[in-house]
Each structure stands twice: as C-alpha cells, then as structure tokens.
Amino acid sequence: MAELTDSQLQRYARQLLVPQIDLEGQQILKSARVLIVGAGGLGIPMAQYLAGAGVGFIRVADDDRVNLSNLPRQVAYTEADVGRLKVDALAERMKAGNSEVTVDAHAARFDANSASDLLDNVSLVLDATDSLQARQDIDRATHQFELPWIMGSAVRTSGQWAAFDAQRRQGCYHCLISEPFGRQNTSCAELGILGPVVALVSLQQALWAIKYFMQQALPWAKLYVMDAWSGEQARLALSIRPDCPLCQQPKS
Numbered sequence: 001m002a003e004l005t006d007s008q009l010q011r012y013a014r015q016l017l018v019p020q021i022d023l024e025g026q027q028i029l030k031s032a033r034v035l036i037v038g039a040g041g042l043g044i045p046m047a048q049y050l051a052g053a054g055v056g057f058i059r060v061a062d063d064d065r066v067n068l069s070n071l072p073r074q075v076a077y078t079e080a081d082v083g084r085l086k087v088d089a090l091a092e093r094m095k096a097g098n099s100e101v102t103v104d105a106h107a108a109r110f111d112a113n114s115a116s117d118l119l120d121n122v123s124l125v126l127d128a129t130d131s132l133q134a135r136q137d138i139d140r141a142t143h144q145f146e147l148p149w150i151m152g153s154a155v156r157t158s159g160q161w162a163a164f165d166a167q168r169r170q171g172c173y174h175c176l177i178s179e180p181f182g183r184q185n186t187s188c189a190e191l192g193i194l195g196p197v198v199a200l201v202s203l204q205q206a207l208w209a210i211k212y213f214m215q216q217a218l219p220w221a222k223l224y225v226m227d228a229w230s231g232e233q234a235r236l237a238l239s240i241r242p243d244c245p246l247c248q249q250p251k252s
C-alpha cells in the first residue's frame with residue numbers, strides 16, 4: 001500500500017480524522033485510479049474535489065473548448081481560458097491545487113473508438129457528459145471491460161445520479177433508457193441549467209467515488225432524483241429489463 005509522506009499527512013490531516021477514511025483509506029485513495037468523462041459543469045467539481053482529496057490518478061477526457069456561456073457554472077475556468085481546451089485548463093487547476101496527484105488530460109470524446117484507451121488502467125468511471133448517447137457508450141464499454149461507473153445528469157433545477165456495478169448484477173443504464181432516445185435526448189444546452197444544481201449532482205458522484213474506493217457498497221442501480229429548487233429527493237429502484245440489449249445478452 002502507498003505510504004504517505006510527512007507533507008501528505010499534513011495536507012490530508014482533516015480528512016484522516018474522518019473515521020470512514022482514516023490513514024488506510026488515504027493510502028487507498030493515493031493508489032486509486034479514475035476516469036472522468038467530461039470537463040464541464042459536472043466534471044469540474046468532481047475533478048477538483050477528487051484531486052483535492054488525494055485520488056492518485058485522475059484521467060479527464062473532453063474535446064470541448066471553454067466558451068463564455070460555460071463560465072456561470074464551470075467556475076474553474078476564467079475569462080482568460082475562453083477558447084482553450086477544457087482539459088488543459090482543468091488539469092492546470094487540479095495540479096495547482098494538488099501537485100501530488102497525476103492528472104492525465106485527454107482532448108478526446110468518449111466513444112466506441114476511444115473507449116479502450118480511456119478505460120485503460122482505471123478502476124472506476126465517472127460520467128460527466130451531457131449526452132444520453134455518451135452514457136450509452138460508457139455503459140456498453142464499462143460493461144465490456146467489467147468496470148463500475150457512476151452516471152450523473154442535471155437540467156434546469158433537477159438532477160439525477162446512479163451507480164452501476166461492474167457485472168451489472170442489478171441492471172444497467174440500458175435497462176433504464178433504451179435506444180432510440182427520440183424526445184428524451186434534450187440537453188441543458190436547450191433546456192438551461194443552474195450552476196449550483198449541476199455542482200450538487202457532481203459532488204454526489206464524487207462522494208460515491210470516495211465511498212467506492214473505501215470498499216463500501218454503493219446503492220447499485222438505484223436512480224436518485226432531486227429537485228434542487230424544492231429540495232425534494234427520491235430514490236427509485238431500477239428493474240432489470242428481461243430483454244435488455246446489454247446486460248441480459250450473452251457477452252460477445
């Protein structure tokens with residue numbers, strides 16, 4: 001297990017006091033390897049908090065560039081970043097906050113072609129995309145590579161998040177939403193989004209990631225839905241679709 005240096009003991013002092021983390025947990029975090037797909041409103045808080053918490057290796061993938069309309073919620077970026085690749089600016093901020101973690105920035109979109117590169121040598125995937133198609137691709141690829149993943153999405157003042165185990169014993173994202181999407185595929189670019197709402201979802205995902213690395217079971221295949229404006233939250237059990245094209249078919 002990765003030993004902690006004196007400066008790391010000092011850096012993580014408050015976190016080490018949390019019984020759920022402790023010294024052993026901090027060492028586990030140091031060896032943890034995660035992929036974050038997306039460096040926008042969802043990707044930024046989880047990336048910065050996981051880097052801050054000492055997750056040893058964080059790969060971030062996004063091929064988008066910073067736009068002025070991103071700044072209200074993608075608060076890691078400054079006006080000077082407009083036009084830059086998001087992953088470059090975000091990696092810089094993460095390293096500035098914690099130079100002891102490895103940030104592996106990929107100016108790439110997650111799809112069937114890039115999946116095997118992006119999933120190489122990580123043990124958990126965090127979805128921070130804004131697209132049903134990307135989530136379907138993540139679901140398919142992580143199922144194939146037997147990796148767990150945590151989805152998150154937010155639109156206007158509502159958000160949702162769910163975790164799927166490596167073997168999809170409790171069902172998969174395809175059980176929840178099947179292709180073709182039709183009218184379901186409306187993004188926050190069309191419907192709007194409020195910064196604190198997307199940050200709340202992102203930090204739920206980050207917290208689950210830490211919990212997962214602490215070897216605690218996550219509520220697999222339960223969809224959490226929240227209306228951040230009213231403060232109401234609900235947990236919905238997801239049922240395995242007997243005809244699910246992903247988790248109920250023999251693996252090729």
Ligand SMILES: [Zn+2]
Pocket residue numbers: 171172173174175176240241244245246247248
């Ligand atoms: Zn399924």
